[in-house]
Amino acid sequence: MIEFQDLRETTPERLLGEVQEMRNSGYRLVQIGATRTEGFEINYSFDRNLAFVNLKIRLADNDQVIPSITDVYWSAFLYENELHDLFGLQIRNINIDYQGNFYKVTRPAAFAERPVVAPRPKRTVKPAADTEDREK
Amino acid sequence: MTKRTIIPFGPQHPVLPEPIHLDLVVEDETVVEAIPSIGFIHRGLEKLVEKRDFQEFVYVAERICGICSFIHGMTYCHGVEQLMKIEVPARAHYLRTVWSELSRIHSHLLWLGLTADAFGFESLFMHSWRLREKVLDIIEATTGGRVIFGSCKIGGVRRDIENAELKAIAARLQDYAKEYKELGDVFLNDLTVKRRLCGVGTLSGADALQLGAVGPMLRASGVAQDMRLLKYAAYGEIAFAPITASEGDSYARCAVRIGEIFQSVDIIRQCSEKIPAGAIETKVVGFPDGEFYARTEQPRGEVIYYVKANGTKNLERLRVRTPTFANIPAMLKVMPGIQLADVPVLVLTIDPCISCTER
Numbered sequence: 447m448i449e450f451q452d453l454r455e456t457t458p459e460r461l462l463g464e465v466q467e468m469r470n471s472g473y474r475l476v477q478i479g480a481t482r483t484e485g486f487e488i489n490y491s492f493d494r495n496l497a498f499v500n501l502k503i504r505l506a507d508n509d510q511v512i513p514s515i516t517d518v519y520w521s522a523f524l525y526e527n528e529l530h531d532l533f534g535l536q537i538r539n540i541n542i543d544y545q546g547n548f549y550k551v552t553r554p555a556a557f558a559e560r561p562v563v564a565p566r567p568k569r570t571v572k573p574a575a576d577t578e579d580r581e582k
Numbered sequence: 583m584t585k586r587t588i589i590p591f592g593p594q595h596p597v598l599p600e601p602i603h604l605d606l607v608v609e610d611e612t613v614v615e616a617i618p619s620i621g622f623i624h625r626g627l628e629k630l631v632e633k634r635d636f637q638e639f640v641y642v643a644e645r646i647c648g649i650c651s652f653i654h655g656m657t658y659c660h661g662v663e664q665l666m667k668i669e670v671p672a673r674a675h676y677l678r679t680v681w682s683e684l685s686r687i688h689s690h691l692l693w694l695g696l697t698a699d700a701f702g703f704e705s706l707f708m709h710s711w712r713l714r715e716k717v718l719d720i721i722e723a724t725t726g727g728r729v730i731f732g733s734c735k736i737g738g739v740r741r742d743i744e745n746a747e748l749k750a751i752a753a754r755l756q757d758y759a760k761e762y763k764e765l766g767d768v769f770l771n772d773l774t775v776k777r778r779l780c781g782v783g784t785l786s787g788a789d790a791l792q793l794g795a796v797g798p799m800l801r802a803s804g805v806a807q808d809m810r811l812l813k814y815a816a817y818g819e820i821a822f823a824p825i826t827a828s829e830g831d832s833y834a835r836c837a838v839r840i841g842e843i844f845q846s847v848d849i850i851r852q853c854s855e856k857i858p859a860g861a862i863e864t865k866v867v868g869f870p871d872g873e874f875y876a877r878t879e880q881p882r883g884e885v886i887y888y889v890k891a892n893g894t895k896n897l898e899r900l901r902v903r904t905p906t907f908a909n910i911p912a913m914l915k916v917m918p919g920i921q922l923a924d925v926p927v928l929v930l931t932i933d934p935c936i937s938c939t940e941r
Contacts, residue, residue, distance in 0.1 A: 521911035
């Protein structure tokens with residue numbers, strides 16, 4: 447069975463209000479996660495009796511400051527510190543702010559780097575006639 | 583006013599096989615606050631999807647955890663299969679369910695042993711792990727591995743279990759259930775065990791939901807939420823109801839896990855009776871595109887695999903939210919007021935798996 451998932455988009459300005467509505471409606475905070483695209487996408491996921499709702503905001507870069515939702519969902523501090531340490535995202539007023547020491551990693555904000563696509567190796571041997579050329 | 587002291591707990595501690603650190607603010611022997619630190623061994627495995635083919639990544643997903651490895655691999659496969667609209671054969675769904683429940687039994691027996699060890703009941707610890715060993719033998723016989731099963735693949739499973747063998751396994755587990763009952767009775771009725779668990783770390787259902795708790799941590803507070811109700815794999819064809827308790831304390835969390843062992847034995851029996859004949863895998867054609875949140879029920883609770891793809895052989899993003907990560911806030915919430923000596927037991931009652939959390 448394919449689970450129905452309600453995937454919505456919102457803006458950083460409307461985020462806190464919509465998160466507060468989720469809280470008032472009895473939703474549990476499931477997770478917060480980010481994705482590196484041309485800019486950044488941040489997903490806030492909620493659940494109520496197995497009904498899944500996701501709020502997505504988009505940021506042009508990780509210098510843009512977004513509000514913390516820890517005043518609404520106290521437990522969000524873990525996710526928000528993770529976003530800061532792995533993606534370099536700037537989040538204002540986290541209730542427990544580790545100031546970049548949540549993850550002890552050698553390269554800060556490593557997940558903010560764009561994926562490096564390795565060049566394909568050049569073929570050194572010409573394929574024999576009537577054989578499959580897998581590189582095509 | 584009593585002087586407050588900060589006591590570091592972990593990352594190296596006798597009850598912790600993996601590193602997590604707590605700064606415990608105590609007044610005399612009573613904890614008044616706890617601040618966690620994790621991230622000592624963060625591996626960045628999610629980033630590896632940019633370099634591994636989406637089918638190869640099943641091997642990495644299985645290695646995120648050494649206890650519930652099969653369910654990690656299965657959840658990853660489930661997410662990609664939803665993106666690619668792959669129809670997994672019914673027999674493969676049943677086999678996935680059987681291996682998931684075997685994982686749950688061995689994980690809960692492992693937890694029972696660790697908890698007994700934490701409060702110093704060494705013979706109970708040994709008996710728990712002796713029984714777990716028998717489950718690992720079944721896993722080894724059916725998959726070839728005791729920790730990493732290597733049996734799940736996108737589109738189905740790699741190995742079959744013959745119907746007669748599956749019925750024999752179900753019958754063997756029914757025999758083992760008698761021993762699980764004896765073991766469970768000690769955990770649930772022994773006076774010394776109850777003194778260490780009853781009333782320790784009580785979490786209300788409302789707080790559990792508000793703090794995002796999952797799995798036995800949530801169900802022990804009276805909330806009947808279990809991701810298996812989403813009917814992934816063969817769970818839509820299996821009769822079961824979430825095991826819950828109402829007290830919300832460490833004893834309730836223990837009781838829920840013991841109940842789930844018997845429930846898993848029954849689910850495997852049902853699978854052995856209902857499993858249909860047929861293929862065990864579907865051919866995978868093309869590349870995934872789109873985004874999906876795969877949610878399944880691990881022994882520790884709900885695990886999330888967010889998969890986002892752009893029609894190439896590499897996923898654009900994989901995000902894993904593990905149950906331990908979700909249960910840390912609830913653990914912190916119930917710390918204030920407990921005695922310092924109860925901290926190791928309370929930490930264990932969320933069944934922490936730092937290996938998963940540091941994916």
